[in-house]
Amino acid sequence: MYEPQIMSFLCKWCTSAAADLAGTSRIHYASNAVNLRVMCSSRVDPQHILYSFREGADGVFIGGCHPGDCHYVEGNYKTLRRIALFKKMLPELGIEPQRVRLEWISAAEGKKYAQVMDEFTEQIRALGPLNFNEKALKREEQKNE
């Protein structure tokens, strides 16, 4: 079976804590994602996401605190705006916007975190491999022709 690669950026205060809670609660879920902990979801630059795709990710997940719960007052609103705009750009690059997912998962929502991980993994599995570099190459070729 095709195993997609997922890069996760998790905010330290909520979603990473939720991932820890899923652990202490021993909730099993798909192992396709590797997590990179950031202080706030607003630290995630669209460049980081694009870079992840280039480095072989088939999907990128960003987890932050629920609106109103941001440790840094309103970082998650910035993330929301940024990611929403960024997703509009993705089709131009030949990337399905569904490959990027932003979720608010609080420190108490270990179960939700596990569910979202399973769900997102299946979603990416259904989309198939991204082959970002091959696609980019092909586009270059077409341009040259």
Add this chain to the structure above:
Amino acid sequence: MKIHYYPGCTLKEKTTALDLSTREAMLRLDVELVEPEGWSCCGAEYPLTEEKIIGLAAPARVMRQVRDEGGDVLITTCSFCYAVLKRTNYALKNDALKHKRINAFLKDDIKINPLTKEKTTGFEDYNGEVKVLHLLEYLRDYVGPPKIKSRLKRPFPGLKIAPYYGCRLLRPQKELGLDEPDNPHIFEEFLELMGCTAVDYPFKQECCGSYLSVSLPEAATEASYRILRAARMNGAQAVAVTCPLCFYNMDKRQDAIRESFLDFGGLPVLFFTQILAWALGVDKSALGLAEHAVPAAHLFEDKPRAEVTL
């Protein structure tokens, strides 16, 4: 100016006083009321369960007709019609599923021209484009108090009128949005504009018993009695209503009320449009005062204000 107007069944047959006075009054304000072609009954009661969603088709069809005739506003006076039309419109605008299901019903409509026998099909979806307004709202927001004031020929100095809202004008607030259900003003403001004194009493938004006057007359009798009594206790000389059913319960059935409650001395019930029409100078004979069970004609005796001032 021509504006779409939905009289509803009752006004056409039984409560012509409301219809006539509305038309006459509006003419004095330069508004000609036109009915949407081929309108049907609105259904009187807004269906409250998903199972009865078909009930929304008739009012939706009326509003679609208004839109297709180029109208953007539809006014009504009957509270029942108002509630059904406005709530249907709200549902079509805010509930995607209802929008889909109702338009699925309406899609198969066939309209036949009675003269040419020509068939029209393939109507466009109705999306709640028409604004449904109660006449009170139209007067306040579209005609405006300054214009109305300038046309008044016979205001009612000092006449004490108790405005009666009942249920259908105010509730549910989210869908109707006419006024605060427990602190309404629009009717009072209208009456003050007419030169009357609006009587404040605690029963203005209580139910008159509605259709229970048929299935359980005693209950409606008591409900209506409590309203009339409170209005009288607070000094009202008449109650003003907007709804033919409230009128029926409080005017036509006032004899029954008096039989059950011997302390009650009687109180005339008026349509707000009769007050409007009279104040604007409409002839008394066009007010339909003969329809009243409780005599009300004596309230329309004021000397006309000198017409030369206009």
Add this chain to the structure above:
Amino acid sequence: MTKPQTKKTDKRVGLFVCHCGVNIAGVVDVEKVAQVMKDYPGVSFSANYVYMCSDPGQQMIIDTIKEKKLDSIIIAACSPTLHEKTFQEAARLAGLNPYQIEIANIREQDSWVHTDKDKATKKAIRIVKGHVEKAIRNESLEPIKVDVTRRALVIGGGISGIQAALDVADHGYEVLLVEKNPSIGGKMIQLSETFPTLDCSQCIMTPKMVEASRHPRIKLLTYHEVESVSGFVGNFKVRIKRKPRYVDATLCNLCGECEKVCPQVVPDEFNMGLSFRKAVYLPFPQAVPGTYTLDAANCLGLSPVRCGKCKDVCDKKAIDYDMKEKIIEEDVGGIIIATGYDLYTMQALGEYGGEKYEDVINGLEFERILSASGPTGGVIRRPSDGQVPKSIVFVQCSGSRDTEKHLPYCSKICCMYTAKHSMLYKHRVPDGQATVFYIDVRTGGKAFDEFYQRTVEEDKVLYIRGKVSKIIKEGDTLIVWGVDTLTGKKVEIEADMVVLAMAMVKADGVQDLLKRLKISTDIHGFLAEAHPKLRPVESLNAGFFLAGCALGPKDIPEAVSQASAAAAKIGDLFSQKELSHEPTVVPADDEKCSGCAICITMCPYGARSMDKERGVVVVNEVLCEGCGACAAACPCGAAQQRNQTDEQIFAMVSAMLRE
């Protein structure tokens, strides 16, 4: 997109993989992880051990750092929230900078959530590789140090503010107590007797007020308002507006002659509008400071030509029509916000007629009627005609617990004060009928339920379980439409007076101030605590502490406890020689900064500003909390978060994704 340089580093990185008994080793092949990583570029040492956090485990780390001369270490173990501090401490003992420690979470986020050993091991290797790349690029950092101004500001002079100010002052620090009204005292001084002990509120409150005014370390600023606060924890600059009182408090001897001659009569706020005062007035007899205030909004005109009567009669020449508004600036190190609450407006509940019917009043109005110093001298009389009411209906949850139109929360104290109200009424009008409509009676508190039971059993107050729908008036009598849900009967009760236990809401007029201070509030406008359980009197904004009903409805002892707790937190702050601040902030690189100022708009703390002369952004690192929102927004790469630079993130991503 910048590609990370495969940094040629001579840094020596060590890796310690923990088994955590079978917790990790049962799923992840820890030996393999350590083995594979041995050959990873930059890794100088790699080992695994059964319990890294145990004493021998820590000793092993310390010894290895020294022996192998490691510059940076990675502990692959449990979540950093558990043992990051432990390992940082161990590394510090070995002479390593704590910011050179990386924790790779292979337990909570790997071995505990996956069952396939092969996959879990592969995932562990990816995680560890990522952290190695980060560690290679980690800088040694030192906490940022700042001085502390040992002087506190307390905003709000109610019981919470007074208590907080007294406690801070008793700790030995100076305090500024700012109150917007002419006197301190807040809502508590308006109360009659307090539940469940029935001590007289004024009797227990006035000594505190006097103490606050006489304390050598408390500077009382009544009739003042905080305008703005700048700076940061330990070093705030506060701008405070002095509102003109038009009476010199130091000269006024309370003779009251001015009041006698003043022709302007206005409703008295202290008595909730149930009586009248003059435009020049003493808010209440025990007011602190004891001075008259001239209320300019109601004065006939601040000029001897217009009226001038008060000025004429003042022997002490205390009245000064030329007094002007003034802004004063003060330096403080910590701030306590205790701005209190207000009652929900009765206008919002049209069906109860509170705005229309004079005898439908709120709980605070009834407190004034009960109070010996109130408008009726403590005799219970109704506002409309001064008659002693023979029947009072009390309506609990007026506006509270209503998710649909009003406030969804429980106002917490109404059950108790309604019991008190009905009890006091029965004490004073023994033949009167007291009826309470309630949904639930909530009496969690010391001696609370006993008090409530006494109200019912001894004072024979009729409690009816049901919510009132409407109140109407017939003649002089109010009729309350309720229900007794216990018998299933709709009830109508005649009442001479109705007391509504109105919901408690955010204080009127402080929301703007809070916005200016960037103090976060909850959706109801109450102050938001840093953590609802573990940091209940702290704001998320460092240096701000919270107390009293500004945080949400509560009773007096709870407000006082919070005030003392907030004061203790101030003491905690002021007892430090200097403050440390996390150094993982986001500086701006002069060389790269284009001066676009996007990062300034991203910063919620005002840490970034424009150096207009040089056209670049400068950062006050003490204010930066290190969220990194600016770093993500910077188009030039000039804003790089320390130890989480873009380069580090790119390198981690590459290492984590590549096989």
Add this chain to the structure above:
Amino acid sequence: MRVKLKAGPEPRKFIDRIEELSGENVYACYQCGRCSAGCPMAAEMDYLPNQIIRLVQMGLADEVLRSKTLFLCASCFTCQSRCPKGIDLARVMEAVRHVLDPKGKDAFGPNEISPELARELPQQVLVALFRKFSK
């Protein structure tokens, strides 16, 4: 009087059906009784509006379906407008009426109106009444 509360899915089915038909969450009700306190028809009812909700919450379908209250509700929405939880009781009443035996007798049918009365009544009353109380 004693009722036996059934365990298992049976009572739940009735509750689910009412919630589905009405679109209202009957469990949102915390039984303050405000609906009953303001109901203009409460005096005539065997069960007060809040008790109808309570019976639905408990899954006591038979009790609810036998209640006279269902045919006393005039859909005046007074309860809805003051309910602290925003429950539209008129919808719940309508849902329960819908659940009543669909083939059963009309609660109120055309035969119960004399021709003289019919001539006098406003049309809307008849339409509304039959919509509410007949099959």
